[in-house]
Amino acid sequence: MRSHFWNRSAAVMAITAMAACGGGGGGSSEGAADEAGEAAAAAAVDPATVGTISGLANFGGMVPTMAPIDMSAEEDCAAGYGGDGPMNQNLLVSNGGLANVFVYLSEGVSAAPAASGAAMLSQSSCRYAPHVLGVQSGQDIEITNSDNLLHNINASPTENRGFNISQPRAGITSTQRFPMAEVMVPIRCDVHGWMQAYIGVVDHPYFAVTGADGSYSIANVPTGDYTMTAWHEEMGTMTASVTVTAGGMAEVSFDYNSEMMGANVPMGDALVIGHGTNRIRVERTQ
Template identity: 85%
Template sequence: MRSHFWNRSAALLAVAAMAACGGGGGGSSEGAADDAGEAAPAAAAVDPSTVGTISGMANFTGGMVPTMEAIDMSTEADCAAGYGADGPMAQNVLVSNGGLANVFVYLSEGVSGAPAASGAAALDQVNCRYTPHVLGVQSGQDIEISNSDNLLHNINATPTENRGFNISQPRAGITSTQRFAVAEVMVPVRCDVHGWMQAYIGVVDHPYFAVTGADGSYSIANVPAGDYTMTAWHEEFGTMTTNVTVTAGGTAEASFDYSGEMMGADVPMGEALVIEHGTNRIRVERTQ
């Protein structure tokens, strides 16, 4: 990881911009970025007789599973109590019975005329951790961000292609609605109050995406028959692609194999703004 400092004038402009994005005083807030616009209009309904399913696995196939660090939540006793005797652990690499969780899989080529998303996606803050750790949304789709902890969190999303936001939620029960206008994989999200809190949001311009579960599996339904390129993203292992052909009424299989040797790969991600309180400096951190 490397970082650089902005000059003073740029820092002042950034502080002003983030102050304008701050929020969270009532029970809920509508904080969608102004340039996000309305959700994309729905395309013609998909004929169910012409669609199929894509399913598969993200497998951890070789090498030692990286050991995740324990998270020190001693300053937030109520949060720490939610994890039992073992305490909270980092979520960078979660492997169970050979399956890798939190891999964002999506169709990256071949999609046209996709319908708009229905309903909102949800991102919560529970026991001082984002839930889910990796979230997929469609461009223009509402994201309802909630605080289930009765303490202060701030949600600092720093995309590259979209407009970011930095909002505060000082107590439990607050919900803020945000959205991203264009596709971007991935958008990092962090809490500046609790440095261990990180999440990632994958934004695509269609509904054909999924995040692998605890067992490494995923499924994407209602995909129009055709030939596609599929991409898988993981925060430590980078991206992988494969070709997949979907047939009407069929189930295509597309799996991805990861190994410990891939740890530290180049991972596409936006830049995180970090405020250094007490120095009045803003740092841009890039994860490499």
């Protein structure tokens, strides 16, 4: 592993720039304005020109047993899990349905409304929630530390600019955004190596993440012919064609199986802040 160091002044400028990107929640007037904007956007959708896409992500074959997460070093976090304790989230199957599959229109979208509202990513009980998040390019992402201990958010995109933000205590929220489409952006916490999440960034709002039962639904899709892509961190990607009709319900499902395991998304170079030293280093894995 090779490490490259920036000088102190550059590091201070970088940390200042990252801090400028953060922010807390807006006041009540801002919240009311956001709600009014979302309501106006919803009212502007003509149901005679849009349809809905729904379906399932199915998993066939024997489901591998997920490895437990050792949180013994963080007793408060470990106490939040019952039964067998916290387990890895890279393959969650329930009654044949596969969770955490990011489904989106990858071809055919000619125009899209601007993003409204903010997406939420929480660090809770030493895990990211949700594990997979979809956002529109340029949309605010509010990242909150809900644990009363140190976390950091290390984003390692390829197309967008990465960031690494320290959140040393509960209640801290940082607002970030990615201006360009990118599927996927890996997120991790360098303090707790098991904490990983993925953010799918697309140029439109026609996306979804499958729930615990593998189901998804994408509403208000303009009529037309599209290509859909489904992404999963262990299964890679699958595509399908779909036609949306006015007022119609198009169904598209994706079938995964245990033989497709192993298509992990690579994590990018880590941007690491040396707390207390104002130095930044880029740790390259190759």
